[in-house]
Each structure stands twice: as C-alpha cells, then as structure tokens.
Amino acid sequence: MIDPEIQKARKAADGIHPDIINRWSPRSFSGQEISDKELFLLFEAARWAPSSFNNQPWRFIYAKKNSKHWNLLFDLLVDFNKQWCANASVLVVIVSRKTFEHNDKPSPTHQFDTGSAWENLAIQAISSGFATHAMQGFDYDKAKKDLEVPDEYEVVAMIAIGKKGEKEKLSAELQQREVPSDRKPLDEIIMEGKFRK
DSSP states (O other), rough: OOHHHHHOOOOOOSSOOHHHHOOOOOOOOOOOOOOHHHHHHHHHHTTTOOOGGGOOOOOEEEEEESSSTHHHHHHHHOHHHHHHHOOSSSEEEEEEEEEEEOOOOTTTHHHHHHHHHHHHHHHHHHHTTOOOEEOOOOOOOOHHHHTTTTTTEEEEEEEEEBBOOGGGSSSEEEHOSSSOOOOOOHHHHSSSSSSSO
C-alpha cells in the first residue's frame, strides 16, 4: 500500500510495487535503536543483488549510534549532514571493489553492481519499517584513510538508516525539503534505438 504522504507527492503508473514508490530519502530520524537482527536483514537483502561474474564487489562498513565506532563514521560527514544524521540509528560507508576477484582485472560495472546492492538494502528497509538516506556529503579521502579501505576498493557513498522521525524536529530550512521528490517523466529517460537529447 502506498503511504498517503507519498501519494500527495508522487504519481506512478499502476502496477509498480508500493515499496518502490514508498522509498524516499528523509532527513528526519527518530533516534530509535535498531537491533542487529533488523540491521543484518537489510545487509542480507543487499547480499542478494546481481553482479557481473557474481563478483559481489560491495562492502558495507557500519557504525550504530552510541557504539565505539559511531564517531569514526559521523566525523566523515560535512557539517550540513551532521545536523540531521545525528538522529540516525546507523551510518554506513559503502565501498566497492574495482577489480574482479577471479583475475584482478578492472571491473567496469563494479559501481553499477554496488548500486544494485544499495537499492536492495533500501527496498528491504522500507519494507521493514525503516528509512534510508544515501549521500555523497562526506570526506571521501578521510573515509578511505580512517576506515583503512584497501586501494583495490573505492569509497562510493554513505547511508543513514533509522526509523523516520517528525520533520518538526528539523531546522526550518530542512523542514521545507522534507518531502518525497517526484521523478522525470518516462519520455525524458527512455529512447528507442539511439540516444537523443
């Protein structure tokens, strides 16, 4: 069932799975704790994503709120994202192996494959009553160094995970942005035969 709040902002074709439409990127989190069982179910969903040669290049480095690793990940964020990520239950840094494990040659689709894993996680999260927000607003170089990411891996993105909170707890500026975004119409993103502008 599509959430009534989502229905106000998004119009999708009939037949699209509700979890796909219900998935969006809120910034308001409740701060409620997430259990390992609940969190690992999201990672399990990511594990089942498709990948070239079944290489499974994705890796997830996580820290739960109030854990000894929280500040390590939280300190990677730009100040703008720190203000709302402070109430997330979990922060995750996604990294992706740039080469195939079976021959160590470059994997042209590693980011594409890792994106599929992230989407599986995001859809499982919405299905399980959690919200996710992926972002690029953090220090990539610091993440690589501080998290000791090997050279054969690329830092791709960060995710905040948690129960959705009340938007009134956000700053006035962020409250205005706390709405599900719509999407471009199909005729702008699909092309039969050849590329067109």
